Amino acid sequence: MDLGEGLRQAMARLQRATIIDAKTIREFNKELQKALLSSDVEVKLVFNFTKEIEEKALKSRPPQGVAPRDYITNLVYDGLVELMGKTYAPELKPKRILLMGLYGSGKTTTAAKLAKYYQDRGLSALLVCCDVTRPAAYEQLETLARQANITFFGMKGEKDATKVIRKAMEAHKDRKIIICDTSGRNALDTDLITELKSVAGEFNPDEKILVISADTGQVAGTQATEFDRAVKLSGVIVTKMDGSGKGGGALSAANAAHANIMYIGTGERLGNIEPYDSGKFIGRLLGMPDLMLLVDTVQQAIRDAGVKEEDLEVNELNFETFYTQLKTMGKMGSLKGMLGMIGAPDVPKELVDQNEDKLNKYKVIIGSMTKEERKNERLMHDPDRILRVAKGSGTSEKDVHQLLSDFNKMHKTFNMLKNDRNFIKKFSKFMK
Numbered sequence: 001m002d003l004g005e006g007l008r009q010a011m012a013r014l015q016r017a018t019i020i021d022a023k024t025i026r027e028f029n030k031e032l033q034k035a036l037l038s039s040d041v042e043v044k045l046v047f048n049f050t051k052e053i054e055e056k057a058l059k060s061r062p063p064q065g066v067a068p069r070d071y072i073t074n075l076v077y078d079g080l081v082e083l084m085g086k087t088y089a090p091e092l093k094p095k096r097i098l099l100m101g102l103y104g105s106g107k108t109t110t111a112a113k114l115a116k117y118y119q120d121r122g123l124s125a126l127l128v129c130c131d132v133t134r135p136a137a138y139e140q141l142e143t144l145a146r147q148a149n150i151t152f153f154g155m156k157g158e159k160d161a162t163k164v165i166r167k168a169m170e171a172h173k174d175r176k177i178i179i180c181d182t183s184g185r186n187a188l189d190t191d192l193i194t195e196l197k198s199v200a201g202e203f204n205p206d207e208k209i210l211v212i213s214a215d216t217g218q219v220a221g222t223q224a225t226e227f228d229r230a231v232k233l234s235g236v237i238v239t240k241m242d243g244s245g246k247g248g249g250a251l252s253a254a255n256a257a258h259a260n261i262m263y264i265g266t267g268e269r270l271g272n273i274e275p276y277d278s279g280k281f282i283g284r285l286l287g288m289p290d291l292m293l294l295v296d297t298v299q300q301a302i303r304d305a306g307v308k309e310e311d312l313e314v315n316e317l318n319f320e321t322f323y324t325q326l327k328t329m330g331k332m333g334s335l336k337g338m339l340g341m342i343g344a345p346d347v348p349k350e351l352v353d354q355n356e357d358k359l360n361k362y363k364v365i366i367g368s369m370t371k372e373e374r375k376n377e378r379l380m381h382d383p384d385r386i387l388r389v390a391k392g393s394g395t396s397e398k399d400v401h402q403l404l405s406d407f408n409k410m411h412k413t414f415n416m417l418k419n420d421r422n423f424i425k426k427f428s429k430f431m432k
């Protein structure tokens with residue numbers, strides 16, 4: 001189970017609890033602990049985190065008009081954001097960046113990603129290969145540079161990294177961003193420290209960044225501390241956030257070690273890098289990509305579809321209400337994860353991904369139904385009616401069947417939502 005899944009399950013259960021008392025909170029905290037520990041967040045951090053939730057939840061009162069469960073949800077969100085670090089906003093100005101890290105941490109890939117990131121934003125970049133230990137380091141960076149259309153500098157066979165960086169700077173004075181990829185090791189040793197210090201002495205970087213792989217989990221904290229002691233870091237980049245279940249562990253450990261998390265790597269491709277934003281990261285884990293955006297989405301969706309809040313709580317689904325619902329769902333696509341979180345079931349993907357063509361088709365099909373058929377879905381199980389409606393609407397029987405199948409999915413979702421008809425209201429309140 002990944003961290004997001006564990007957290008979402010705990011949150012959903014809290015939302016469903018009938019009463020919120022000390023026992024509910026303790027059980028909820030146990031689930032949080034399980035989720036965090038399984039993603040390798042350090043035990044001490046986990047217990048401090050849940051202890052604080054428990055204390056705040058039991059001792060302080062929710063603000064006027066806020067339900068206790070929503071209040072606790074907010075506490076958890078805030079706590080997680082704090083646990084996982086801050087927000088980094090890269091300055092778009094000329095600078096020299098020195099990348100460091102152990103073997104396989106993702107240094108070389110990250111060097112190219114960063115170069116592309118800045119160059120895409122109008123700052124010409126230079127990639128320099130100062131990894132003088134790994135045989136294929138030169139070719140790897142050169143290839144990546146070519147893919148991203150970045151200027152590359154390296155000296156094949158040269159063992160003195162200081163010389164390489166000096167020549168690179170002489171040869172490409174016009175480049176605004178210079179990124180230097182360095183040698184790795186299996187562990188930080190005095191040999192590497194000496195090498196990094198002398199490259200830094202020649203290069204005089206504005207930023208000294210340690211690249212750490214997310215799968216190191218809480219070891220990320222130790223690595224950050226050691227490198228910082230050796231060469232004084234500006235911050236860290238955590239790579240492989242896409243694949244590792246230990247991402248939460250790596251981020252929280254780096255944060256606890258007072259490292260500034262600057263970017264995260266989210267895939268092997270050159271575009272897969274983003275400035276770090278813990279709020280966004282947690283939001284994504286919890287299925288809320290951007291809280292405020294979601295609130296806007298709901299409200300906009302309601303306005304666009306011309307439906308009132310009450311309409312979202314239909315008791316009876318027929319072909320008329322179905323069309324309105326479908327239209328609203330499509331507009332609320334990004335809400336899917338959120339619905340799960342407030343205890344509503346997952347909405348089938350096909351319902352959320354409505355395209356205009358399909359919606360228009362459904363509209364004419366429904367238009368060809370009789371009043372009785374529109375009100376009573378069962379009538380449409382008759383093959384003769386299906387044929388008649390297909391002909392009348394200029395569509396095919398297959399299209400009508402498709403509509404019936406979508407209708408059934410919607411029906412199932414709505415039956416489940418009956419227990420939670422106020423979900424939109426609940427959702428809006430939770431967001432406040």
Ligand SMILES: Nc1nc2c(ncn2[C@@H]2O[C@H](COP(=O)(O)OP(=O)(O)O)[C@@H](O)[C@H]2O)c(=O)[nH]1
Nearest residue numbers: 103104105106107108109239240265266267268
């Ligand atoms: N999934 C994923 N793979 C990555 C990421 N960053 C790097 N890698 C992969 O990790 C491996 C090692 O990367 P490399 O840049 O050569 O590491 P280095 O030894 O530190 O220079 C390569 O196969 C990369 O494609 C990332 O953010 N996500």
Ligand SMILES: [Mg+2]
Nearest residue numbers: 107108131137
């Ligand atoms: Mg490398």
